[in-house]
Amino acid sequence: MKAKAAKLVLFLAGLVILQQGIAFGHNNSALMGRQAALIEQEDIDPAALFYTESPLALKAEKTVRNKIGTALTSVF
Amino acid sequence: MAKWTEDTAAILLGFVIIALALAAFLVAPFSSVNESIVAAQLDSGFSVDAWSADNDSGNAVTAFLVDTVNGARPGRWALNPVSAVSVDFLFSAIVFFFFLAILFGGAALLMRRRADEFLKGFVFIFATGILAYLLANQVEFRSIGLGYELWAIVIGLLVSNVFGIPAFVRPALQPELYIKTGLVLLGAEVLFGKLLAIGLPGIFVAWIVTPIVLLSTFWFGQKVLKISSKTLNITISADMSVCGVSAAIATAAACRASKEELTTAVGLSMIFTAVMMVALPAFINAVGMPEVLGGAWIGGTIDATGAVVAAGAFLGDTALSVAATIKMIQNILIGVLAFGVAVYWATKVDNAQGRSVGASEIWLRFPKFVLGFLGASILFSLLIEILNTNTATILVENGVLDFTSDMRGWLFCLAFASIGLSANFRELKSQFHGGKPLVLYLCGQTLNLCLTLFMAWLMFYVVFPDITASLQG
Numbered sequence: 001m002k003a004k005a006a007k008l009v010l011f012l013a014g015l016v017i018l019q020q021g022i023a024f025g026h027n028n029s030a031l032m033g034r035q036a037a038l039i040e041q042e043d044i045d046p047a048a049l050f051y052t053e054s055p056l057a058l059k060a061e062k063t064v065r066n067k068i069g070t071a072l073t074s075v076f
Numbered sequence: 077m078a079k080w081t082e083d084t085a086a087i088l089l090g091f092v093i094i095a096l097a098l099a100a101f102l103v104a105p106f107s108s109v110n111e112s113i114v115a116a117q118l119d120s121g122f123s124v125d126a127w128s129a130d131n132d133s134g135n136a137v138t139a140f141l142v143d144t145v146n147g148a149r150p151g152r153w154a155l156n157p158v159s160a161v162s163v164d165f166l167f168s169a170i171v172f173f174f175f176l177a178i179l180f181g182g183a184a185l186l187m188r189r190r191a192d193e194f195l196k197g198f199v200f201i202f203a204t205g206i207l208a209y210l211l212a213n214q215v216e217f218r219s220i221g222l223g224y225e226l227w228a229i230v231i232g233l234l235v236s237n238v239f240g241i242p243a244f245v246r247p248a249l250q251p252e253l254y255i256k257t258g259l260v261l262l263g264a265e266v267l268f269g270k271l272l273a274i275g276l277p278g279i280f281v282a283w284i285v286t287p288i289v290l291l292s293t294f295w296f297g298q299k300v301l302k303i304s305s306k307t308l309n310i311t312i313s314a315d316m317s318v319c320g321v322s323a324a325i326a327t328a329a330a331c332r333a334s335k336e337e338l339t340t341a342v343g344l345s346m347i348f349t350a351v352m353m354v355a356l357p358a359f360i361n362a363v364g365m366p367e368v369l370g371g372a373w374i375g376g377t378i379d380a381t382g383a384v385v386a387a388g389a390f391l392g393d394t395a396l397s398v399a400a401t402i403k404m405i406q407n408i409l410i411g412v413l414a415f416g417v418a419v420y421w422a423t424k425v426d427n428a429q430g431r432s433v434g435a436s437e438i439w440l441r442f443p444k445f446v447l448g449f450l451g452a453s454i455l456f457s458l459l460i461e462i463l464n465t466n467t468a469t470i471l472v473e474n475g476v477l478d479f480t481s482d483m484r485g486w487l488f489c490l491a492f493a494s495i496g497l498s499a500n501f502r503e504l505k506s507q508f509h510g511g512k513p514l515v516l517y518l519c520g521q522t523l524n525l526c527l528t529l530f531m532a533w534l535m536f537y538v539v540f541p542d543i544t545a546s547l548q549g
Contacts, residue, residue, distance in 0.1 A: 007238045015211070022216040031358050036219045039386050046353060047212060047223025048382030049322045049488075051404040052265040052481040056385045058473060060400035061273045062124075067397075068275060068546045 080186040082253045087448035088186070089179055090260025093483055094452060094476075100137045101475035109133045110467045117466055124469050133470050138479075145482045148172035149209040152218070157210055173202050176486070183253065190247065197248025204493035205486065207231050220350040221383050224489045225321055229339055232496015233504075241497055251494035255329050256445040258487035259414070261480045262322065263452030266411040269460050274401045275543055277535035281376050282405040285524070285531045290317040290413075293520030301512050306425055307333035308340065310417060312513055315341040316520045319407050320349060320379025325488065326410050330418040330443055331425070335495045340507040342492075344517045345379045353383040357390040368544050371395035372532035375402025377524050394547060411453050418446045 025032045039046060044056060051057040080088075112131060116122055134142075147168030150160035177195055184194040208228035211217060217227075235241065241249075271279065290313050297309035311333045315324035321342050328338040356378060360370035371394065374387045381403050388399030422441040423433075456477070460468045507513060536544045 004238050008234075011234055011238075019214060019216045022220055026216070026219070032354055035354055035357075035386065035390055038389055039219050040215075042389055044382065044386045044389060045218070046221035046382040046386045047218065047225075047380065048385070049223070049225075049320070049380060049485075050262065050265055050481065051381050051400065051407050052473070052477050053485070054381055054385050054400070056389070056396065057381055057400040057404060060385075060388075060397040061270065061404055062469075063397045064274050064401045064547065068543050 079188060080183075081444070082187070082250070082256060083444035083448075085183040085186055086253055086256030086445045087260055087451075089183055089257045090263075090448050090452065092179065093257075093261060094264055094455075094480060097141075097476045097479045097483075100141060101134075101479060102471045104137070105133055105135060106467075106471065109471060110464060113466050113470065114464060117464075122466075124466050127466070128470060128474065133475065138475065141479060142482075144168050144172050144175070145479065145486065148206070148486075150206065150213055152213045152215060153210075154215045157214075160210055160213060169206060172486075173199070176202065176490075180250075180253070184247075193244070193247040194250075195248075197245040200242070200245045201248050201490055201493050201497070204228060204231050204235070204497065205489040208489055208493060221353060221380060221386075222346065222350070223321075223380075223382075224485070225342055225492045226346050228489050228492035229342070229496040229499070232493050233499060233501060234496075236497050236499070237501050245497065249494045249498045251335060251491045251498065252329070254487045254491035254494060255325060256443075256448075258484045258491060259326055259329055259445060260448040260452055261484040261487065262326070263411065263449035264456045264480050265477055265484075266408055266449075266453040266457075267460055268408060268411075268453070268457040270404055270408055273405060274398070275540065277372070277532075277540050277543055278402055278405045280535045281372050281528060281531050282402050283409060285376060285527050286317050286406055286409055289520060289524045289527060290314060292523060293317060293516065296519060297512075297516045301516055303512050303516065305333075305337060307331045308337040308507065308513065309516065311337055311341040312344060312516050313520060314413055314417070315345045315379065316348075316517050317524055318409055318413055319381065319403065320345045322407070323410055323413060325491075326414040326449075327417050330414045330446060331421045332443070334503075335499045336503045336507055339495060339499055339504060340513055344513060348517065348521065349379045349383045352378050353387045357387045357395075360391060360395075366548075367392050367395040368398050368536050368547050369529075369532055371398030372402050372536060373525075373529050375399035376406065376528035376532065377521070378403075381407065398547060411450060414446055414449055418443050 026036045027033065038044070042056065045054065048054040048057075051061070113127065116127055147164055150165055151162065153160040177198060180198060181191040181195050184191045205224075205228060208224040208231055211227040211231075212222065212224040293313040293316065294310055297303045297313065298306065303309045307328070310331055311324050311328045314327035315321070324338060324341040324345060327333070328341070356374055357370070360373065365373075370391050371388050374395065375384055375398060378384045378387055381400070384399050384403040385396060388396035419442070422438050426441050456472070460472060463472065
């Protein structure tokens with residue numbers, strides 16, 4: 001039982017270390033900090049698997065279609 | 077009567093969910109919404125976003141469905157996980173549990189398994205799924221793309237390897253059923269009409285480079301690295317070259333890769349995606365690469381859509397649009413990939429003795445859920461083309477597919493929880509023996525980076541500079 005409890009505590013400690021490590025990166029690396037702020041501000045989900053899960057991806061496709069509508073017609 | 081298998085049950089469940097979504101989000105509100113949009117789009121200033129902001133295309137049923145599926149996931153939190161849990165969440169989670177219990181309990185009965193035993197274990201799997209979503213919604217974890225898939229596997233592995241799996245959970249450990257049902261729903265999101273979104277440059281970057289990288293990496297794994305498992309090799313190759321976790325899931329299911337092999341591919345993808353999401357835009361900025369080229373490079377090489385959007389947004393709006401569109405076109409490739417891998421495995425790999433086999437034996441070996449996946453893809457591709465474009469955006473993309481993609485997310489989460497709970501830790505460790513999967517991923521990704529950059533430059537700056545100019549305008 002003690003061994004199981006120790007493993008569980010170790011797991012939880014690992015989670016806290018990982019979370020603190022990422023937070024440290026955000027606070028001390030301008031690059032990571034800027035990207036984290038952008039993700040928060042634009043409400044981006046970096047874990048989205050497919051384009052249908054990301055409103056920004058769906059919007060991006062329509063923006064691109066509108067922009068190149070004329071160019072596409074000439075290509076085909 | 078023929079016995080229902082996981083494949084046929086997955087097709088049935090997938091289409092039941094699709095039928096429910098179509099009835100609630102498309103058929104019921106169709107006449108009024110379509111009429112209103114057709115009238116509104118005559119105005120020169122019409123936009124879907126503005127129409128959606130001013131009008132509600134939903135009804136009480138759609139609101140209930142959306143609230144239940146979305147609300148069953150805990151909210152976002154920073155330091156205190158309890159703050160992510162609310163009364164609304166608990167209510168939605170309970171309602172959603174019963175909804176899934178009816179679906180999968182019914183499937184268990186069809187497959188001649190005991191529904192009561194299945195449901196007892198399903199409570200545990202569902203709770204693991206909620207915990208996975210809870211960790212995925214932690215602000216820092218979320219910011220680097222550590223999604224529910226990873227946490228579901230980690231929690232499952234922790235439970236099974238520290239405490240052991242209670243016997244009552246085993247009947248509900250059905251990762252293949254959850255994955256295949258999720259894949260049938262994913263098929264609805266594979267819309268072939270999206271292929272031409274960015275014209276020929278997009279097709280060349282996403283549909284010419286990707287298969288070359290996929291096949292080269294698979295060949296490299298077999299001939300140079302001599303990876304003993306073909307299923308592990310193709311799952312990692314597809315995961316790295318196509319679109320990350322979703323491609324890994326579809327490929328692993330199509331070639332019947334083991335749980336441990338899928339876990340290895342998903343783990344590799346998530347780690348490299350988290351690194352590339354920060355490193356690639358930083359490099360593009362540092363060398364002063366143009367936004368269109370940088371966006372196309374990001375879209376063709378970073379695995380997950382969400383990470384592509386985050387990396388593209390870092391460079392600017394044009395890069396974001398190009399990156400997300402290239403990734404979307406690459407996402408569509410998943411349909412061809414799943415079908416190709418299923419056919420290749422049924423006709424060549426499973427036929428190791430080299431003897432010729434008849435069509436009936438190939439049919440027996442063929443993973444039938446792929447037909448459900450393709451059927452859903454064809455159905456929705458046609459539906460999008462038939463409907464008025466703006467009506468399709470509002471009712472299908474923002475309605476039906478928004479609901480089915482959330483459902484699919486839940487099913488993948490349950491699948492990964494089951495995988496974590498039933499995966500063998502020693503077997504998982506043995507996958508990394510000699511570091512071959514890591515070397516395969518690194519070599520494949522290096523080729524992908526070089527080839528995608530070259531093709532993006534060739535297409536956007538040499539062959540079709542007009543398209544690039546219009547994107548920058």
